[in-house]
Amino acid sequence: MFRNRITELTGAEVPILQAPMGYISRAQLASAVANAGAIGMIETSSGDLDAVREEIRKMPTLAPDRPFAVNIAQAFVRDPSIVDFVVEQGVRFVTTSAGDPNRYTAQLKAAGLTVFHVVPTLRAALKAVDAGVDGLVVEGAEGGGFKNPRDVSTMVLLPLVASRVEVPIIAAGGIIDGATMAAAFALGAEGVQMGTRMVASAESPIHDNWKQAIVGAAETDTVLLNRHQAPAVRVLRTEVSERYEFDTDRNAMEAMARHMDLYFGGDLGAGLAFSGQVAGRIDAVRPVADVIAECAHDCLEVIHELGHRYPLDAHPVG
Structure with missing residues (x-):
C-alpha cells in the first residue's frame, strides 16, 4: 500500500508511528500497533527504566517478526546504559527527543540503528540534521504532551522544515485519520505519528x-x-x-x-x-487495528481522489 523512505527504513507496512507516551506506550499498546502493520513505540519518558527494559523484552513475543521502535527521552532518562540495552535487544529504529541530538546519535548509528530526532522548530531540525540523524519527527504544537512554549502549528512547521532538509519526515500533531495523513504527505512528510488517537484506543492501558x-x-x-x-x-x-x-x-x-x-x-x-x-475529533474508543487500517485506506483514497479532481493538464500554468 505504501512504499517510501519511512517504510524502507523501518520495515513497517504502513508509515504510522505510535507516539511515545509515558506509562502508556508500553508493550500492550505497541504490540497492537506493530501487529497492525504500523510502528509501535516503547517509551522511556516515565523514567522507570527497569519497567521499560521489561516492556522491550516482551515485544518479540507479543509482535513476532514485526518492527517496533524505542524513544529515548533525554530529559527523563538518567541512565545512559539504556542505549546499550536498546542495541542489545535488537531494536532497529529509535527516536530521540527532549535533548541534544548529538548526545546519542553517533553511538546509535554506529550500532546500525536508524535514528530520528523529534523537533518543534526549524532551528532544532537543522541541528538534528547536522548531528547526522536519519530523519525527523516534526511535531506541531497542537499535539498533546510536552511542547515548545513558543508554539507553532503543524500546518506551518512541517512545510517549513521540509523545504530546508533532505531527510525523511514523520509529521506529528493534529494527525487522526486518512485526510490528515494525506495532508501531511502533501506538506512534505512520508509518515505520521499519532498520540491522542492511540491513547483513546481499546489497547491503551490507561483508565x-x-x-x-x-x-x-x-x-x-x-x-x-x-x-x-x-x-x-x-x-x-x-x-x-x-x-x-x-x-x-x-x-x-x-x-x-x-x-x-x-x-x-x-x-x-x-x-x-x-x-x-x-481530542475534539475523536468520538469513540476503537481498536488500534481498525484505526490504522482505516487511516491507511482513506489516506490513499484521498490522494487518489484529489488527483482525479484536479488533474494537472486541466489547469495549465502560464
Whole structure:
C-alpha cells in the first residue's frame, strides 16, 4: 500500500508511528500497533527504566517478526546504559527527543540503528540534521504532551522544515485519520505519528475515564500550560489544568504528584491528562487495528481522489 523512505527504513507496512507516551506506550499498546502493520513505540519518558527494559523484552513475543521502535527521552532518562540495552535487544529504529541530538546519535548509528530526532522548530531540525540523524519527527504544537512554549502549528512547521532538509519526515500533531495523513504527505512528510488517537484506543492501558474524557472533549478542550515554566505541556481542559492556565508563577507539573491515580485509577483530579487538540475529533474508543487500517485506506483514497479532481493538464500554468 505504501512504499517510501519511512517504510524502507523501518520495515513497517504502513508509515504510522505510535507516539511515545509515558506509562502508556508500553508493550500492550505497541504490540497492537506493530501487529497492525504500523510502528509501535516503547517509551522511556516515565523514567522507570527497569519497567521499560521489561516492556522491550516482551515485544518479540507479543509482535513476532514485526518492527517496533524505542524513544529515548533525554530529559527523563538518567541512565545512559539504556542505549546499550536498546542495541542489545535488537531494536532497529529509535527516536530521540527532549535533548541534544548529538548526545546519542553517533553511538546509535554506529550500532546500525536508524535514528530520528523529534523537533518543534526549524532551528532544532537543522541541528538534528547536522548531528547526522536519519530523519525527523516534526511535531506541531497542537499535539498533546510536552511542547515548545513558543508554539507553532503543524500546518506551518512541517512545510517549513521540509523545504530546508533532505531527510525523511514523520509529521506529528493534529494527525487522526486518512485526510490528515494525506495532508501531511502533501506538506512534505512520508509518515505520521499519532498520540491522542492511540491513547483513546481499546489497547491503551490507561483508565477508561481518561479515554472517555477524550471522547467527550470539544476541539477547544485542551490547554497549553507552562509557557513561562518548563516543560510546557498540552493537556485536557479540566478543573486541575484550568487552575494553571494563566498562572505564570507556579509550575503546572506540580499537579502530577498523584499521576498514577490519574493514569490507572481514573481520577481526573489527580494530575494532568495529556492530550492533543484532535481530542475534539475523536468520538469513540476503537481498536488500534481498525484505526490504522482505516487511516491507511482513506489516506490513499484521498490522494487518489484529489488527483482525479484536479488533474494537472486541466489547469495549465502560464
